Amino acid sequence: MDTYLNQLKIFHVAAKEKCFTRAATVLFLTQPGISKHIKDLEGHYGTRLFDRLGKKVALTQAGEILFAKTATIFNMIEQLKVEIDELQGMKGGFLKIGASMTIGVYVLPPILGRFRDTYPQVDISLDVAVNRQVEENLLANAIDIGFLGAPAADARLVTGPFLNDELVVIVPMSHEWARRDFVPPHELINQTFVIAKEGSGTRRIIEARLADRGVTLKKTIEFGHTEAVKKAVESGLGVGILSKLVIVREEHLGLIKSLRLEGVDLTRTFFFAYRKDKYLSRVTKTFLQYAIYGKAGSDQ
Amino acid sequence: MDTYLNQLKIFHVAAKEKCFTRAATVLFLTQPGISKHIKDLEGHYGTRLFDRLGKKVALTQAGEILFAKTATIFNMIEQLKVEIDELQGMKGGFLKIGASMTIGVYVLPPILGRFRDTYPQVDISLDVAVNRQVEENLLANAIDIGFLGAPAADARLVTGPFLNDELVVIVPMSHEWARRDFVPPHELINQTFVIAKEGSGTRRIIEARLADRGVTLKKTIEFGHTEAVKKAVESGLGVGILSKLVIVREEHLGLIKSLRLEGVDLTRTFFFAYRKDKYLSRVTKTFLQYAIYGKAGSDQ
DNA sequence: TATTTGCATAATTTAAAATTATGGATACTT
DNA sequence: AAGTATCCATAATTTTAAATTATGCAAATA
Numbered sequence: 001m002d003t004y005l006n007q008l009k010i011f012h013v014a015a016k017e018k019c020f021t022r023a024a025t026v027l028f029l030t031q032p033g034i035s036k037h038i039k040d041l042e043g044h045y046g047t048r049l050f051d052r053l054g055k056k057v058a059l060t061q062a063g064e065i066l067f068a069k070t071a072t073i074f075n076m077i078e079q080l081k082v083e084i085d086e087l088q089g090m091k092g093g094f095l096k097i098g099a100s101m102t103i104g105v106y107v108l109p110p111i112l113g114r115f116r117d118t119y120p121q122v123d124i125s126l127d128v129a130v131n132r133q134v135e136e137n138l139l140a141n142a143i144d145i146g147f148l149g150a151p152a153a154d155a156r157l158v159t160g161p162f163l164n165d166e167l168v169v170i171v172p173m174s175h176e177w178a179r180r181d182f183v184p185p186h187e188l189i190n191q192t193f194v195i196a197k198e199g200s201g202t203r204r205i206i207e208a209r210l211a212d213r214g215v216t217l218k219k220t221i222e223f224g225h226t227e228a229v230k231k232a233v234e235s236g237l238g239v240g241i242l243s244k245l246v247i248v249r250e251e252h253l254g255l256i257k258s259l260r261l262e263g264v265d266l267t268r269t270f271f272f273a274y275r276k277d278k279y280l281s282r283v284t285k286t287f288l289q290y291a292i293y294g295k296a297g298s299d300q
Numbered sequence: 301m302d303t304y305l306n307q308l309k310i311f312h313v314a315a316k317e318k319c320f321t322r323a324a325t326v327l328f329l330t331q332p333g334i335s336k337h338i339k340d341l342e343g344h345y346g347t348r349l350f351d352r353l354g355k356k357v358a359l360t361q362a363g364e365i366l367f368a369k370t371a372t373i374f375n376m377i378e379q380l381k382v383e384i385d386e387l388q389g390m391k392g393g394f395l396k397i398g399a400s401m402t403i404g405v406y407v408l409p410p411i412l413g414r415f416r417d418t419y420p421q422v423d424i425s426l427d428v429a430v431n432r433q434v435e436e437n438l439l440a441n442a443i444d445i446g447f448l449g450a451p452a453a454d455a456r457l458v459t460g461p462f463l464n465d466e467l468v469v470i471v472p473m474s475h476e477w478a479r480r481d482f483v484p485p486h487e488l489i490n491q492t493f494v495i496a497k498e499g500s501g502t503r504r505i506i507e508a509r510l511a512d513r514g515v516t517l518k519k520t521i522e523f524g525h526t527e528a529v530k531k532a533v534e535s536g537l538g539v540g541i542l543s544k545l546v547i548v549r550e551e552h553l554g555l556i557k558s559l560r561l562e563g564v565d566l567t568r569t570f571f572f573a574y575r576k577d578k579y580l581s582r583v584t585k586t587f588l589q590y591a592i593y594g595k596a597g598s599d600q
Numbered sequence: 601t602a603t604t605t606g607c608a609t610a611a612t613t614t615a616a617a618a619t620t621a622t623g624g625a626t627a628c629t630t
Numbered sequence: 631a632a633g634t635a636t637c638c639a640t641a642a643t644t645t646t647a648a649a650t651t652a653t654g655c656a657a658a659t660a
């Protein structure tokens with residue numbers, strides 16, 4: 001075969017891994033095999049594709065050109081299998097979802113439950129990660145669809161609004177604010193504040209919007225996890241700000257009370273995203289309908 | 301390989317030819333080989349790709365899906381060769397150069413200009429930095445080639461001489477030395493000296509060579525920049541020592557006069573350097589020829 | 601009905617691609 | 631600074647995959 005197809009596959013993995021040895025592991029081969037194939041390919045194209053920089057390897061310009069195209073090619077080949085399976089009406093299939101924290105833990109589970117009731121043959125995986133990681137997983141084709149706290153930044157991804165959310169102040173039932181529905185921002189300053197760890201999407205929004213109103217939180221206690229924030233507020237440690245989505249149960253049970261911040265817009269939107277050049281399988285499309293509209297909408 | 305790449309190629313040709321026997325001829329194979337590969341591929345996709353209609357074969361629906369994509373795929377693969385060849389023919393690509401001050405500002409620009417005239421499609425970046433930084437950039441593979449005021453110290457770098465330079469004493473036209481061509485070193489001592497900032501290559505050479513002759517400069521004024529030194533000398537602030545390369549224009553315009561130091565060797569050499577284990581692209585090689593010989597030399 | 605043409609299958613050969621073994625060079629470690 | 635580990639390159643060998651030849655069957659051609 002004069003098109004060096006197998007070599008292209010091996011090159012692609014090696015370029016992705018930036019390491020021949022790791023590529024060998026991924027491909028269930030040994031390192032010398034990788035070296036040889038790359039060498040063959042370099043012979044074919046008449047130029048080096050990798051610089052061997054000591055222990056590291058790095059793509060040359062020619063390598064970069066090649067890699068850009070092989071990514072598309074092997075994406076297409078993967079999609080082929082899906083498309084043909086669907087043609088045959090194979091109802092099973094696999095749906096790989098990635099989501100950021102709040103969505104993955106509080107929003108998706110009930111949706112997944114309903115979806116599973118209707119399509120019990122579909123295997124589902126859900127990977128909860130930070131926004132950036134979800135984007136990367138989409139680009140690496142490791143997940144079919146992602147749910148993010150912000151529109152995907154990468155141009156290779158298609159993004160759309162998925163769900164509107166609102167951040168609310170939460171206080172324990174023992175708190176004097178528990179009988180109110182609104183609180184003006186400046187009153188927050190004197191409160192001990194239980195807040196999510198730096199780096200979370202929620203945290204960023206809170207700080208940005210409060211800063212707009214000239215309010216900076218002083219007495220803050222940080223927790224790494226939403227559940228911890230809830231528990232802390234419940235037990236009277238202070239007041240918190242969390243997504244409405246994550247406290248519905250607690251509020252319903254009368255464990256905490258939520259209030260809005262007067263005159264501060266704490267709404268935000270979650271987004272879905274997928275690779276522009278990815279063929280969305282029926283399963284994926286259907287799930288997206290479920291997620292956005294609660295039920296399957298139109299078929300297209 | 302679990303992607304059946306070779307089979308895809310064979311399928312593609314067979315689908316194009318609508319005939320296994322002819323596909324065999326095209327691919328320099330025999331018909332049974334084609335049959336087997338198609339069969340393997342059908343096993344992989346779990347469905348027939350061709351209907352065997354008596355003496356004829358025709359694509360099934362699944363086959364059509366496959367054929368549509370393989371057409372794109374093999375198109376891309378062909379395109380790849382073209383794109384990489386273009387890179388080789390220097391109809392694209394980029395060249396990342398690092399250089400120390402004097403070379404980057406006074407020597408390279410005209411060379412870059414000529415190079416660009418011949419290869420307008422090559423993108424060029426030039427990063428001017430201190431010697432050490434240039435070396436580090438080379439090692440980090442951030443630049444393709446570097447030009448330095450001293451041979452690269454790191455064993456992983458290949459170094460070669462690039463350009464000979466000479467430091468000369470410069471005086472304003474109003475100075476009594478302006479009518480001389482040589483000046484003995486000891487006369488320098490009584491002069492106010494305008495000199496480049498500590499740390500520059502030029503400064504180090506001046507001090508080392510003068511120290512050999514037992515001369516230490518006393519009345520010195522430091523400037524951070526070569527241009528400042530020139531301006532200072534022009535306006536009669538004192539005498540200076542600078543590279544011949546940087547004052548050709550000023551001397552030609554009659555703004556300053558340059559003299560040699562009697563009996564002191566103030567010549568120095570500039571060097572190019574690149575990573576020993578880096579593949580020098582054609583663009584890089586050609587540029588190096590331009591830099592060293594003024595024009596492209598031999599092709600190898 | 602005989603003949604040609606095209607694909608399928610099986611046995612065998614051939615060629616490709618894998619592995620093991622080894623060496624050199626660079627980075628990390630103590 | 632010396633020793634160790636890591637990573638890639640190369641060569642010799644083994645294994646596997648893919649080619650071939652040989653043959654059969656079915657449909658189109660005459």
